[in-house]
Amino acid sequence: MAEIKLEEVRKSYGPAEVVHGVDLTIPDGEFLVLVGPSGCGKSTILRMIAGLETVTSGRISIDRRIVNRLEPKDRDIAMVFQNYALYPHMSVYQNMAYGLKVRGVHKADIHNRVNEAAVTLGLGEYLDRKPRALSGGQRQRVAMGRALVRNPKAFLFDEPLSNLDAKLRNQMRVELKQLHARLKNTFVYVTHDQVEAMTLGQRIMVLRDGNVEQVGTPDEIYNQPASTFVAGFIGAPSMNILSGSVDGDAIRFAGKAGLVHAGSLPGREVKIGVRPEHLCLRKEGEGDYCQVRAKVALIEPLGGDTVVHCRLNGGSDENIIIRVHPDEKVGENETAILYFKADTLHLFDAETQRRINGVQVCAG
Amino acid sequence: MVRNVTWRTWLMHAVLIFGTVILAFPIYTALVASTHTVRAVITEMPLWFGSQAWENYITVLSGGASEVGIPPVGIMMFNSVVMALGITVGKLSVSLLAAYAVVFFRFPLRRVFFWMIFITLMLPVEVRIMPTFEVVSDLGMLNSYSGLILPLIASATATFLFRQFYLTIPDELFEAARIDGAGPLRFFWDHILPLSRTNMAAMFVILFIYGWNQYLWPLLVTSDESMYTVVMGLQRSTAMPDAIPHWNLIMSTALLGLLPPVLVVVFMQRLFVKGLVETEK
Ligand SMILES: Nc1ncnc2c1ncn2[C@@H]1O[C@H](COP(=O)(O)OP(=O)(O)OP(=O)(O)O)[C@@H](O)[C@H]1O
Ligand SMILES: [Mg+2]
Numbered sequence: 328m329a330e331i332k333l334e335e336v337r338k339s340y341g342p343a344e345v346v347h348g349v350d351l352t353i354p355d356g357e358f359l360v361l362v363g364p365s366g367c368g369k370s371t372i373l374r375m376i377a378g379l380e381t382v383t384s385g386r387i388s389i390d391r392r393i394v395n396r397l398e399p400k401d402r403d404i405a406m407v408f409q410n411y412a413l414y415p416h417m418s419v420y421q422n423m424a425y426g427l428k429v430r431g432v433h434k435a436d437i438h439n440r441v442n443e444a445a446v447t448l449g450l451g452e453y454l455d456r457k458p459r460a461l462s463g464g465q466r467q468r469v470a471m472g473r474a475l476v477r478n479p480k481a482f483l484f485d486e487p488l489s490n491l492d493a494k495l496r497n498q499m500r501v502e503l504k505q506l507h508a509r510l511k512n513t514f515v516y517v518t519h520d521q522v523e524a525m526t527l528g529q530r531i532m533v534l535r536d537g538n539v540e541q542v543g544t545p546d547e548i549y550n551q552p553a554s555t556f557v558a559g560f561i562g563a564p565s566m567n568i569l570s571g572s573v574d575g576d577a578i579r580f581a582g583k584a585g586l587v588h589a590g591s592l593p594g595r596e597v598k599i600g601v602r603p604e605h606l607c608l609r610k611e612g613e614g615d616y617c618q619v620r621a622k623v624a625l626i627e628p629l630g631g632d633t634v635v636h637c638r639l640n641g642g643s644d645e646n647i648i649i650r651v652h653p654d655e656k657v658g659e660n661e662t663a664i665l666y667f668k669a670d671t672l673h674l675f676d677a678e679t680q681r682r683i684n685g686v687q688v689c690a691g
Numbered sequence: 692m693v694r695n696v697t698w699r700t701w702l703m704h705a706v707l708i709f710g711t712v713i714l715a716f717p718i719y720t721a722l723v724a725s726t727h728t729v730r731a732v733i734t735e736m737p738l739w740f741g742s743q744a745w746e747n748y749i750t751v752l753s754g755g756a757s758e759v760g761i762p763p764v765g766i767m768m769f770n771s772v773v774m775a776l777g778i779t780v781g782k783l784s785v786s787l788l789a790a791y792a793v794v795f796f797r798f799p800l801r802r803v804f805f806w807m808i809f810i811t812l813m814l815p816v817e818v819r820i821m822p823t824f825e826v827v828s829d830l831g832m833l834n835s836y837s838g839l840i841l842p843l844i845a846s847a848t849a850t851f852l853f854r855q856f857y858l859t860i861p862d863e864l865f866e867a868a869r870i871d872g873a874g875p876l877r878f879f880w881d882h883i884l885p886l887s888r889t890n891m892a893a894m895f896v897i898l899f900i901y902g903w904n905q906y907l908w909p910l911l912v913t914s915d916e917s918m919y920t921v922v923m924g925l926q927r928s929t930a931m932p933d934a935i936p937h938w939n940l941i942m943s944t945a946l947l948g949l950l951p952p953v954l955v956v957v958f959m960q961r962l963f964v965k966g967l968v969e970t971e972k
Binding site: 430 | 871
């Protein structure tokens with residue numbers, strides 16, 4: 328178990344810098360998820376922690392010890408790869424035992440630990456099989472078992488579930504969470520899937536092009552996204568981002584609808600974010616409701632709820648997506664009035680795309 | 692349609708049988724010749740087996756053919772086996788390691804080294820025979836197994852083959868092993884060698900036959916009869932001055948000399964084919 332600390336960590340491949348200074352402290356026993364779109368540098372950061380990639384500048388320490396120059400084997404970490412990287416010529420047992428064998432662990436001890444891990448992961452009857460005779464989910468478990476038997480200070484996962492089908496992915500997600508709850512080691516988990524990030528992570532780090540956009544608990548990431556990028560990346564369907572212009576103490580958007588704000592805004596332009604689930608077709612009880620008029624363009628019934636794609640009236644030509652109860656009666660091409668409470672919306676600076684905090688708004 | 696198919700089947704078989712007969716004829720001739728007396732073989736070449744088989748084979752095997760210029764076949768076979776195995780094992784070890792270095796290590800001028808190895812494809816022994824002979828003779832390795840083997844054990848072909856195979860091994864395997872604590876040598880031993888098994892078997896067959904069939908090089912570096920190999924020893928015995936070549940005994944020796952490569956092919960055939968066609972590890 329160990330705290331992992333990254334200070335001003337940068338990575339360049341030749342002249343191209345792909346990680347631009349990451350600062351992060353992962354406390355002992357935390358489940359941290361690195362999330363971001365493809366190519367944003369998630370794997371690179373994880374591999375630097377593992378020691379598979381050199382650090383161009385900055386410092387990485389595990390358990391208060393700077394590991395920049397340490398070989399992977401001396402860092403006491405285990406890693407699970409996206410394609411599992413099982414040794415094809417070794418049986419399941421040998422795959423799991425290999426790391427212990429190389430480290431000179433006693434045979435009987437290896438035997439106990441491998442069998443224990445096999446029971447935990449339900450691999451008991453496959454110990455003699457070769458990886459090619461296993462299903463994807465079983466291979467995945469073997470890869471986890473290989474990490475598990477070593478009982479390392481930290482587990483590193485690089486998109487371990489992305490090669491599984493949806494059902495198995497959900498199941499393994501739950502098991503991973505239970506595993507962490509039981510082991511209480513530090514977990515660092517890379518994914519591009521925001522559902523995995525939200526459900527697994529105690530804290531989430533959102534990356535974009537090698538920059539940290541936001542680090543926070545799932546709740547903070549969801550309810551107080553630090554930028555329009557985070558707002559759009561987390562949550563499905565993603566948050567609606569509308570353009571607004573500041574006019575004195577009023578903010579105009581979607582043609583004529585308006586908001587009144589108290590506080591100072593940095594510029595003339597703002598972005599207004601509203602989650603699809605915060606929009607509704609009628610007022611529910613009392614509250615400070617804003618309203619916009621929109622034309623329904625497309626209806627997607629998902630069973631549990633219905634996603635309605637609308638086009639805002641008022642010449643701003645913006646799309647807005649709402650998520651409503653399946654019983655709501657709306658038809659395509661109808662005009663609807665969409666309501667949302669002023670306190671559910673998010674304000675962003677149009678220029679920097681960063682969140683604006685401390686500005687009170689109400690419907691006006 | 693049906694008649695057409697049978698007609699074509701017949702034709703195909705005829706062609707195949709014809710080819711087989713042409714290929715097998717020399718071997719048949721050798722077999723037949725090895726069963727007659729030298730007089731019968733030289734006067735009119737018989738087309739059917741004679742009754743001298745037992746005597747001929749006993750003669751060559753017991754070394755009784757030395758008087759007619761054929762060195763003892765047992766020693767020649769032994770020399771050939773040592774040379775062929777030496778060349779094969781040497782080539783395999785050198786090329787496995789060379790390919791490992793070229794694929795898995797980043798060192799300065801890596802590509803240059805690879806291409807230097809590759810260029811040696813254009814420099815087989817026959818091309819560099821004078822300088823190689825000079826070196827071997829200066830090192831006092833004439834008439835020795837090391838002299839027979841060492842100059843032949845670098846192999847660009849095998850290095851290239853193993854390089855191509857190593858390139859198909861995913862990087863993650865190496866990384867997983869690194870995290871498991873295996874250093875480069877351990878990775879080579881525990882993972883690369885077992886994974887290369889079928890490729891090694893295929894190369895073994897090819898290289899063994901290559902080694903067995905070496906002719907020019909043994910001819911140059913061995914002058915002592917006790918170091919003769921079968922292939923060159925046979926040639927010597929056909930060219931005895933002032934004597935008629937004993938073709939019946941020569942053919943018996945040749946057939947005995949055919950046996951080891953045939954056995955290697957027969958016993959390694961399955962692995963050999965697997966090594967050539969298998970892409971998945
Ligand atoms: N060996 C390399 N040489 C040059 N550039 C590289 C190398 N490895 C990665 N990169 C670049 O670094 C950037 C980050 O790559 P990385 O693999 O960390 O992305 P990622 O976030 O893991 O993406 P994905 O979700 O697709 O796995 C990419 O733009 C990639 O092109
Ligand atoms: Mg990646």
